[in-house]
Amino acid sequence: MLKNKSAEHYYWLDLFRGLASLIVVTTHCRTMLFVEYGLLPPEDKTTQNLIFFSVTRVAHEAVLLFFVLSGFLVGGKVIQRLRAGTFDLKSYTLDRTVRIMLPLLSAFIIILISNTVTGQQFSVIDYLGNLLSLQGILVPWVSGPLWSLAYEVWFYVLMGAVAWLLTTSKETNKYAAFAIVFVNLVIFSYYLKPELLFVWVLGAVSCFYAKKNNVLLFASVCLFTVSMVAFQLWGKASRTLEKSDLNIEIVAELCLALSMCVIVQQVIYRVPKNKLTILINKMGTKLADFSYTLYLTHLPIVYLLIHFGFPKSKTIDAVSISYYIAAIVIVIICAYLIYLVFEKRTKYVKDVLRSKMSSRKRIPVQEPQATY
Numbered sequence: 001m002l003k004n005k006s007a008e009h010y011y012w013l014d015l016f017r018g019l020a021s022l023i024v025v026t027t028h029c030r031t032m033l034f035v036e037y038g039l040l041p042p043e044d045k046t047t048q049n050l051i052f053f054s055v056t057r058v059a060h061e062a063v064l065l066f067f068v069l070s071g072f073l074v075g076g077k078v079i080q081r082l083r084a085g086t087f088d089l090k091s092y093t094l095d096r097t098v099r100i101m102l103p104l105l106s107a108f109i110i111i112l113i114s115n116t117v118t119g120q121q122f123s124v125i126d127y128l129g130n131l132l133s134l135q136g137i138l139v140p141w142v143s144g145p146l147w148s149l150a151y152e153v154w155f156y157v158l159m160g161a162v163a164w165l166l167t168t169s170k171e172t173n174k175y176a177a178f179a180i181v182f183v184n185l186v187i188f189s190y191y192l193k194p195e196l197l198f199v200w201v202l203g204a205v206s207c208f209y210a211k212k213n214n215v216l217l218f219a220s221v222c223l224f225t226v227s228m229v230a231f232q233l234w235g236k237a238s239r240t241l242e243k244s245d246l247n248i249e250i251v252a253e254l255c256l257a258l259s260m261c262v263i264v265q266q267v268i269y270r271v272p273k274n275k276l277t278i279l280i281n282k283m284g285t286k287l288a289d290f291s292y293t294l295y296l297t298h299l300p301i302v303y304l305l306i307h308f309g310f311p312k313s314k315t316i317d318a319v320s321i322s323y324y325i326a327a328i329v330i331v332i333i334c335a336y337l338i339y340l341v342f343e344k345r346t347k348y349v350k351d352v353l354r355s356k357m358s359s360r361k362r363i364p365v366q367e368p369q370a371t372y
Contacts, residue, residue: 071203
């Protein structure tokens with residue numbers, strides 16, 4: 001198990017998490033506020049604009065990084081506790097439930113307002129299903145970013161069920177845990193993509209048996225670069241650009257995830273030493289603090305901006321870029337304000353619930369680092 005840092009924090013991973021959320025925001029703002037590259041007028045199809053559109057086309061890759069970090073920080077922590085004999089199902093359930101639900105409830109307020117104002121119609125069952133992470137399984141998403149949250153929650157449920165199955169001594173508990181595992185396997189077989197579960201497991205496994213290795217880090221960066229290019233060229237659908245006949249999307253996706261696992265595994269050994277690297281690491285932590293709220297709330301806010309006058313631009317000029325930057329700034333400010341009211345209180349809510357539960361039975365503290 002990696003031991004260069006305490007269980008509370010690893011170097012650079014907050015920065016990765018924060019930047020991944022920011023990448024998703026910049027990507028969705030660009031797709032919502034600009035037409036596709038193929039629809040731009042010929043004079044706007046410059047090298048600079050091609051780079052701009054390419055850089056703001058990597059939201060899915062950023063979500064892959066979320067899954068890797070989740071596996072590394074949450075799945076790896078569960079495996080560590082299983083090996084040490086300290087896993088506690090109640091504490092794990094409390095930690096994961098509060099961590100997921102408190103920011104989600106705040107996001108649902110924005111989603112309900114946005115969907116109502118912009119005329120997106122969903123039933124009460126749809127909203128309840130999304131609160132229970134059944135989007136993509138039994139109900140549609142009521143907001144785009146929620147597709148990945150269903151994966152995240154079912155990763156946690158599966159990991160908790162496996163851990164419960166391995167630690168409980170009661171036959172009835174074993175049957176219940178096995179039933180939960182079976183339901184998860186059905187969900188990932190028929191509704192959710194099993195390769196993304198594999199990505200999460202890769203992240204968890206990469207938390208172990210690692211040593212600092214500069215050659216391995218360099219090789220993983222090379223694989224990451226090649227996989228990113230391959231996924232951009234052959235793994236992306238577009239309404240205006242013809243997709244290659246090569247069907248390597250899953251291969252490129254898994255290679256990308258593998259390279260991310262190794263990079264995450266290796267960068268935590270790179271201790272920030274000078275003022276600049278220390279500052280960057282601290283800024284990453286600040287951004288990561290509200291990255292989950294930012295991820296959940298940015299798209300409904302952008303829908304509201306468009307409804308109240310932000311245009312979808314057909315050209316790249318100072319005005320369209322100004323709208324784009326303004327949208328990003330507004331989304332970040334709104335997300336931070338929502339974070340102050342809800343997500344920032346996650347630890348407080350956990351402590352209150354834990355203290356109430358401890359009056360009946362002591363609940364050990366388990367604080368795996370969050371992934372959003």
